[in-house]
Amino acid sequence: MPLPLDKLLNPQQLEAATWPEGPVCIVAGAGSGKTRVITHRLAHLVETGRARPEECLAVTFTNKAARELRDRVDVLLPGTAYRMWVSTFHSAAARILREAHGYLGLPRGFVIYDQDDSVRLIKQICGELNIAKDLISTYAHRIEQLKHQAIPPEKFEPDPFDIPGKRVREVYTAYEARLARAGAVDFGGLIVLALKVARENPEASYSLGRIRHAVVDEYQDVNRAQAALVETLAPRLGSLAVVGDDDQSIYRWRGASAYSLLQFTETFPATHQVRLEENYRSTGRILKLANEIIRQNPGRLTKELWTRADDGPMIRLRQLRDDRSEAAWAVDDSLEAIRTGTRPSELAFLYRTNAQSRPLEEALHRARIRYRILGGLRFYERREVKDVVSYLRLVANPDSEMDLRRIINVPARAIGDTTLSQLAAAAQAAKVSLWGALALPEEALAAAGMKAAGRTKLREFGTMLGELRAACAGRAPAVAITEVIARTAYDQHLRLEEDGQERLDNLASLARAANDYEEDARRANEPATLEAFLERVSLESGDENEGADSAESVTLMTLHSAKGLEFDAVYVMGVEEDVLPSARAVSSEDAEALNEERRLAYVGFTRARRRLTLSMCQQRLVFGEIRYGTPSRFLRELPPSFVREHLVGDLHAILPRAALASAMPRFDRAPRPEPRSVDRGETRVVYDDAPTAPRRPRATTAVLDLDVDERDMVAPRGGGFAPGSGVLHAQYGRGTVEGVTGTGDNARVDVFFPEHGQKRIVAKYLRRA
């Protein structure tokens, strides 16, 4: 029975889901039912008989999104969906390479190097080329960017003013050669090589060759290479739909650009464009705020989200004294929400940088609220996991240089730097991989200066690895893991360490991941190979946080990882200058960098269905030292009238004094929580939620573990500090005023402290001496 699409979708969605052929560009705002359109489009293709499931490809960026898409298509097309190819860009590319490895000259068991691996390799090469190490990250970044644009070393023409460019080319060339010798492909290379297959010989990949219909999600985040891949496939396709939102392009630093989305109609003149602007997620206020923020950005496909929903509750704004109080306040507030019936899984705390999770975790821990962190610490990046994975990769592909380097002396085998570089020299001379060099005749190694002791150790290592490979050949991944641990005595090695037990547990988890993979493979009717398991390990973060108990937990994550998700109540924390927008974006003077931060704020705010809370603090610990913060320009840019109508809380933090005065009457009418005092063990949380007197902006609403001195500090009226006068500061002590910039709450005072030198301090943190 076909799905009654016209009942399930609004007219624009229906058009987007059913437009029959050729290129379709779907500009879909946040919460406009984008995934719904994609899944129904795929289902519609199959139901109308225009496509067989195996002719359909759907591509997204994150594994999370791919999984969700797959699950939701499965609901619409039970039993058929698994025949579709639903995948991330990178996994799709890996599959193409797997199938076309012969054409590409890659070994069957080629390994995928993550960013860490490639930086290490570039470092290695730079060392050999005598390049200063402070340039390594620059080169790594340049090479990565070139690969994002699918520019190979020989096509890279640095312009004459590009001083490092020449060496970039040199390093890049060497890097590509080394990857090839190691039988390895980096993230960028996956796309570049898939593009090569698509251009030259698409039939070399069985999966690729049969695709007739494609949907590409998050098209605003494709880089040049990915766009080229899509564009190359287009002529072979009966239909191609790209879906995206230029306002949610947040991966510029990774080479992404909304350019391909904005230019899509130019690239394919036959394109049918559809816009989805009706939002089904958030309240009117949240959308108004989001629209108000994002309209500051130039060059958009100006769309404006709207909703039939009501305005909803006011958006709350809180300014706290420091990051610990900010976390404590938000956690306490969320506790209240949970008490009044919000499910923990409907609460999310979003922040700009992972480092901001720490105070939150501590506060949640104290409040005994369960939480899960998405993103954060990645399972597969743990040292012991990477070590064992390196052994597994060597089983699949012994030539992998970075993996061999990683474990050749782990556990310790008395093979140190000296022996290793002699081996590398011998390998270079013989033009073979490090593994290949292990099999070189004694004389070749001796010629590289290696002593007999080193040669013996290497020989032993080579034998061990050879036996391990033989023992694992054709066996299931879980068996291979057991073999690795047993034959290398890796568990013994861990037991000697301080936190060895925890690391052993992680290896047990790795084994579990392998079992899970085998289970998945069985279900998908595919053989469970070590190669495919390793591919999963390389391309997925290994978040175990998607566990079944998540309904009982609140969620913590960066704004980036929040894209595509939604929650009833969202706390966006640290809405401050140098945080959101990031310090880097602020200091770079690069307008596009700031615009991207603004989009990030937009993404964050639009995650909330009903309750949105923004918080900021006056000082926070950055690298262990105190930094003074001011409210984000994204809030200060808001028209005062808008703020008065839709926000409650510490409005004085973001409104000019004049605008604040007229805001007060309205502010007084806002529902006002009872002032509370909560005693929880050693932590004292005191609230002062009463609206602040207009004349004395006491921004602090929560005080946590502060010295009495500091608590007593009150902003001096008018910030009137005359140069030459004496002042007191809680950290720096007594000092002399050198000058003043800004006015009101934004006033900064340059103060000279005899013991600390000159500092620029927000006026409210100073007292007259």
Next chain:
DNA sequence: CTCGCCAGGCTTTTT
């Protein structure tokens, strides 16, 4: 060659 200590860098964000 290994171990342990210290300095310095790090924080954007992720496949």
Next chain:
DNA sequence: GCCTGGCGAG
């Protein structure tokens, strides 16, 4: 404030 990588002692 934490981690890594580099360096020096044994």
